[in-house]
Amino acid sequence: MSNETIRGNMLSRRKLLLAGGVMAAGTCFSGINLRAAVAESQRLGKPLLTDAAFTERLASLRKSPAYRQEIEEMKHSLPAYLDSRYVLNNQQKALIGQLPPEQTLQLNASLDRALQQNLAVRLQMRGNCARLRLEFQFTQQELVITALT
Secondary structure: OOHHHHHHHHHHHHHHHHHHHHHHOOOOOOOOOHHHHHHHHHHHOOOEOOHHHHHHHHHHHOOOOHHHHHHHHHHHOHHHHHHHHOEOOHHHHHHHHOOOHHHHHHHHHHHHHHHHOOOEEEEEEEOOOOOOEEEEEEOOOEEEEEEEO
16 A cells, blocks of 8 residues: 555544544434445535534635625525535434524524624534524624534
């Protein structure tokens, strides 16, 4: 094996371990085949839905006009927004689909405030995947959305 082949395999393992570590931290990926999820992510060219992937995407767009459009699409339909940009497992889809209307209104109001105040948006996922509840915290620099499951 050449060094490039070994390095290529190490990168794949690193990505797999990183994805596994992130998912094990409470992102509702328990009970799924991690390799299949990563393969699906690569096949579709979309990252797995994790708090890191979500936050990184919005951070990369923050200084561009696309940021406002991204937020508006999220406000229009959170399930459609997430499904079009991330690979979600069935459990995540079900939880997001069950988000109560009042929580959706709170999310949209918080996103509006973040846009008005030019704040970054960061997601944190916590819990055991029983049901979804969102909490919102504002700092001087960002809106932190905590998804408690």
